[in-house]
Amino acid sequence: MRTDLVPAEEALAIILENAEPRASEHVALKFAGGRVLAEDLAAGRTQPPFPASAMDGYGVRASDVATVPVTLKIVGEAAAGNPFAGSLNAGEAVRIFTGAPVPPGADTIVIQENTTAQPGAVTILQPSTAGRFIRPEGLDFRTGDVLLHQGDLIDPQRLSLAAAMNHARLPVYCKPRVALFATGDELALPGEKTGAGGIIASNTFGLAAMVRAHGGEVDDFGIIRDTREALDAALTSAIDGGADLLLTTGGASVGDHDLIVPALKALGADIRFSKIAMRPGKPLIFATIVRGGRTLRALGLAGNPVSSIVAGYRFVAPLVTKLAGLPMRQAEPLDAIFGSALPANDEREEYMRATIRRLDGGVLEASPFEKQDSSMLANLARADALVIRPASAPEARPGDPCKIILLR
Numbered sequence: 001m002r003t004d005l006v007p008a009e010e011a012l013a014i015i016l017e018n019a020e021p022r023a024s025e026h027v028a029l030k031f032a033g034g035r036v037l038a039e040d041l042a043a044g045r046t047q048p049p050f051p052a053s054a055m056d057g058y059g060v061r062a063s064d065v066a067t068v069p070v071t072l073k074i075v076g077e078a079a080a081g082n083p084f085a086g087s088l089n090a091g092e093a094v095r096i097f098t099g100a101p102v103p104p105g106a107d108t109i110v111i112q113e114n115t116t117a118q119p120g121a122v123t124i125l126q127p128s129t130a131g132r133f134i135r136p137e138g139l140d141f142r143t144g145d146v147l148l149h150q151g152d153l154i155d156p157q158r159l160s161l162a163a164a165m166n167h168a169r170l171p172v173y174c175k176p177r178v179a180l181f182a183t184g185d186e187l188a189l190p191g192e193k194t195g196a197g198g199i200i201a202s203n204t205f206g207l208a209a210m211v212r213a214h215g216g217e218v219d220d221f222g223i224i225r226d227t228r229e230a231l232d233a234a235l236t237s238a239i240d241g242g243a244d245l246l247l248t249t250g251g252a253s254v255g256d257h258d259l260i261v262p263a264l265k266a267l268g269a270d271i272r273f274s275k276i277a278m279r280p281g282k283p284l285i286f287a288t289i290v291r292g293g294r295t296l297r298a299l300g301l302a303g304n305p306v307s308s309i310v311a312g313y314r315f316v317a318p319l320v321t322k323l324a325g326l327p328m329r330q331a332e333p334l335d336a337i338f339g340s341a342l343p344a345n346d347e348r349e350e351y352m353r354a355t356i357r358r359l360d361g362g363v364l365e366a367s368p369f370e371k372q373d374s375s376m377l378a379n380l381a382r383a384d385a386l387v388i389r390p391a392s393a394p395e396a397r398p399g400d401p402c403k404i405i406l407l408r
Contacts, residue, residue: 005277007391008314008349014272015286015299015315021173021325022244022294028169029162032154034215035172036325041148044166047140051102053078055133058115058122059094059106062130071123078103093122102134109133141165153327175217176245176323179238180204183250183260184303185226202377203249203301203308207316210309211247214317215324219243226251231263239267239289244296244323247316250303252283260285260300269298277391279348280307280374284315304374310351310386313405333388333403338396339367345393353383354404366404383407 006014024038053059064072072093078084080099088094088105096102096109107130114126141147147165148158154170162170187201188194201223208218219241224234231251238246251260252274261274269287276284285300299316301308321328336356352368353376359365366387369379385404389396396402 001271002273005275005282005347006273008276008278011273011276011278011284011286012315012318015297015319016322018295019297019319019322021176021323023174024171025174026169026171029159029167032162032170032172033156033159035154035170035175036215037148037150037152037154037171038173038325039150039171040146041162041165041167041170043141043143043145043147046138046142047164048135048137051137052135053096053098053100053102053109053133054135055109055111056097057109057111057133058124059084059088059096059103060092060108060110060124060128061088061090061106062108062128062132064090065108065110065124065127068124068127071121073121074117076103093124095122107131107134151325151327173325175215176320177219177241177243178211178216178245178247178320179219179221179241179243180208180211181221181224181231181234181238181246181248183224183226183231183248187223187250189223202305203303206305206309207247207249207301207312210312210317211320214320215326216245216320224248226259228259228263231259232266235263235267239291239296245319246289246296246298248285248298248300249308250301252285252300252302258283264289264298264300274300277348278311278314279346279350280304280372281311281314281351282348283307284311302374305377306353306374306380309377309380313386313407314351333405334364336364336366336385336387336402336404338387338398338400338402339365340398342368342389342396344395345389345391347391349391350387350389351405352387352389353379354385354387355382356384356404356406364404366402 075092076084077095078100079097083101084094084103088103094103108128110124110128116123182201182204186198211218221234224230251258264287269289271287274285275282283302287298289296301311354366354368357365368387385406388403
């Protein structure tokens, strides 16, 4: 286990190393939106499966309407799902609607705006060349065409395409299962009465929402009391239950009641590091555990609520995203300027809660809150962005450049 302060970017690289989806499943098409394809997908049919009209009008022979005006006999009608049963002969027309199969013998469509209809006949006012307003068979795709690929995010467009390809179920990566624990004798759930010195547990609610938003499923183990027996039992239960990630808050530091490291060691975990050069969130445990040929991960976050949420954005969200097979969408930090002066920074990279305003010319001005205590959730909820201050950054003045991560 490393004992130095691991830089945040290096810590993220270690956490994401070899993180991949571990299993796939087939789900009904209506539940596949937002999931990721686990296999290439070929079309199960040709689309359109026949030459189809692209407009409302009349199916005719181009040779019959080369010279206009000309009057043709209407011999039937073709609508989507109800094709004309016969074949078109010279001097004839079929009333046709968008999506209907083009009758045999017809090779062009005259749109209804270019005609004058009368009982049993239609006068064509504009000529129409062969193929006009006809969608040929296979215009979109043909049976066997591979149109969706492993790793594709099933967005609304791809979901509609999969349906048109005649797939009722899709092979997708399983959502990673995240076992979530809040540790601490001082904690009570919202709505419960707190004991002396007690506080309300808040971290896991934000983290659970974050996990779900990035493609994971949450097994909430609730509040785990500060005993090795309780923690060992909860961790073992999560591992036996098939968790891909053990996510804990609290107990990640070095006090007498900080039990995450010894509990993970007792499970045979390889603890990669336990603290990072980041504020808030210096205590951060990352470990891997091998069970039954598979590797699961453990992240131990600090108990301070702001620390856990900021670390969640920095580490949990990217890890869950990768385990879900989703495209990594870590936007590059944006350029901004400081709206207030700041003292020099220490050896830890800092993520400061700040408000944002847009100045003339589109420049973003970030003003960090005066109080940056890692227990202050109200400030975090009010924040528009996190200002990233590099380790050992010099004193900053208003107007100096900075980098920000937008929260909303």
